[in-house]
Amino acid sequence: MSDRDDAGVHTLPFDVEYGGLEFTITPTAVETDRGVVLIDVGPDGAVDALRTHLTAIGYDLADVWLVVLTHHDGDHAGGLDELLDHTDAVVAAHREEAPYVTGDREPIKGDGDRYPPVAVDLELTDGVRVPTLAGPMDVVETPGHAPGHISLHFPAGGLLIAGDALVADGAASLSGPNPEFTPDMNRALESVAGLADLEIEHVVCHHGGYVQADSDRLREIVDSSC
Ligand SMILES: [Zn+2]
Numbered sequence: 001m002s003d004r005d006d007a008g009v010h011t012l013p014f015d016v017e018y019g020g021l022e023f024t025i026t027p028t029a030v031e032t033d034r035g036v037v038l039i040d041v042g043p044d045g046a047v048d049a050l051r052t053h054l055t056a057i058g059y060d061l062a063d064v065w066l067v068v069l070t071h072h073d074g075d076h077a078g079g080l081d082e083l084l085d086h087t088d089a090v091v092a093a094h095r096e097e098a099p100y101v102t103g104d105r106e107p108i109k110g111d112g113d114r115y116p117p118v119a120v121d122l123e124l125t126d127g128v129r130v131p132t133l134a135g136p137m138d139v140v141e142t143p144g145h146a147p148g149h150i151s152l153h154f155p156a157g158g159l160l161i162a163g164d165a166l167v168a169d170g171a172a173s174l175s176g177p178n179p180e181f182t183p184d185m186n187r188a189l190e191s192v193a194g195l196a197d198l199e200i201e202h203v204v205c206h207h208g209g210y211v212q213a214d215s216d217r218l219r220e221i222v223d224s225s226c
Contacts, residue, residue, distance in 0.1 A: 070163025144188020168208025
């Protein structure tokens with residue numbers, strides 16, 4: 001997918017088995033001066049696919065210096081404990097997600113089948129900015145799918161890494177968060193409305209990967225859901 005990636009941003013799609021289902025997830029590697037920022041990990045067992053992808057773009061697992069979780073769901077954070085066997089990365093999540101990651105609270109979804117807890121080193125909030133080779137990466141709070149869900153916006157390239165705030169189905173189709181897995185749909189749609197105010201030209205979804213979709217499309221999603 002590198003031809004469609006912004007410089008310094010690489011989608012890492014791979015197939016997983018999770019919750020009795022098989023599907024494709026898309027963590028993202030963002031290059032910085034000091035190595036790789038990984039946006040979401042995947043479920044237990046994701047390390048092998050992550051290693052393969054990172055090797056293909058010239059990195060190793062040990063080059064991941066920061067892991068940003070968009071939220072605590074197991075298909076995003078379940079493989080983090082194993083990843084940390086291979087790298088000393090700083091773990092960052094929104095402060096409302098951190099207790100679920102650290103084991104202070106049981107994950108909201110997942111039938112009590114929790115993944116190995118991991119310490120959160122850095123609690124994120126709206127407006128936190130990380131310098132990357134793709135320009136500044138801004139944390140945007142997008143609650144609804146999870147209470148402290150965040151997305152990552154790159155104003156320089158008009159790129160949004162949406163986590164599960166949006167879902168893609170093929171390269172041309174973007175939709176709102178999946179109602180089946182989104183406990184607070186109203187809040188989630190408010191979050192999409194907030195994203196629509198940003199300069200966005202393309203989006204990476206954890207479920208569905210890269211899609212060409214702009215702020216107008218986000219507004220359509222909100223309008224058609226009201
Ligand atoms: Zn998910």
